[in-house]
Amino acid sequence: xxxxxxxxxxxxxxxxxARDLIGATFLFKGVGGRIVEVEAYxxxxxxxxxxxxxxxxxxxxxxxxxxxxxxxxYGIHWCVNxxxxxxxxxxxxxxxxxxxxxxxxxxxxxxxxKDERLLCAGPGRVCQALGITGAxxxxxxDTPPFALMAGEEDVPVAxxxxxxxxxxxxxxxxxxxxxxxxxxxxxxxxxxx
DNA sequence: TATGAGATCAACT
DNA sequence: GTTGATCTCATAC
Numbered sequence: 001x002x003x004x005x006x007x008x009x010x011x012x013x014x015x016x017x018a019r020d021l022i023g024a025t026f027l028f029k030g031v032g033g034r035i036v037e038v039e040a041y042x043x044x045x046x047x048x049x050x051x052x053x054x055x056x057x058x059x060x061x062x063x064x065x066x067x068x069x070x071x072x073x074y075g076i077h078w079c080v081n082x083x084x085x086x087x088x089x090x091x092x093x094x095x096x097x098x099x100x101x102x103x104x105x106x107x108x109x110x111x112x113x114k115d116e117r118l119l120c121a122g123p124g125r126v127c128q129a130l131g132i133t134g135a136x137x138x139x140x141x142d143t144p145p146f147a148l149m150a151g152e153e154d155v156p157v158a159x160x161x162x163x164x165x166x167x168x169x170x171x172x173x174x175x176x177x178x179x180x181x182x183x184x185x186x187x188x189x190x191x192x193x
Numbered sequence: 194t195a196t197g198a199g200a201t202c203a204a205c206t
Numbered sequence: 207g208t209t210g211a212t213c214t215c216a217t218a219c
Contacts, residue, residue: 076201076213128213164210
């Protein structure tokens with residue numbers, strides 16, 4: 001039986017959580033799949049929303065671990081993060097891509113797309129496919145409508161620099177499932193370099 | 194394949 | 207007024 005991931009799982013170093021989330025199953029109202037790509041954001045990181053202190057938008061990041069931080073990106077998209085470490089540490093993991101396994105028909109309806117690879121290949125796409133919006137900011141991840149289950153042990157994890165940022169862009173804080181066709185952009189290790 | 198514009202909101206200068 | 211943890215569509219090479 002799948003093991004649910006609860007608060008203690010998130011009350012750890014944000015990089016350990018990010019790596020362990022690869023291969024885990026993430027569902028929202030029964031729709032979702034296997035997490036194949038995430039990025040870590042530490043509060044000491046200039047690219048983190050929490051770097052310059054607390055604002056109404058990022059307040060959830062300053063709360064306890066194991067909660068969802070949902071924010072609007074570029075005015076139109078929603079992106080979901082999992083709050084990590086301890087209360088006030090303001091670190092989080094951005095969910096960037098999912099391999100769809102549950103509720104694929106519902107995701108296709110929301111995204112109006114046939115290509116399964118693109119349904120959840122990007123942080124904005126993940127929220128659109130699963131139906132996550134700002135209304136779900138601050139909800140606990142271990143109770144409905146959210147559900148999180150541990151995946152297989154020892155999945156192969158690829159690591160690389162984060163995407164779409166300008167500050168601290170060289171830090172290798174992006175984690176992915178090695179060889180997955182569902183990531184938003186390939187990892188260099190996949191391309192064989 | 195690659196680059197560019199537009200959509201449109203919160204935070205910051 | 208500008209920028210950004212984005213995506214889609216259009217046009218160009």
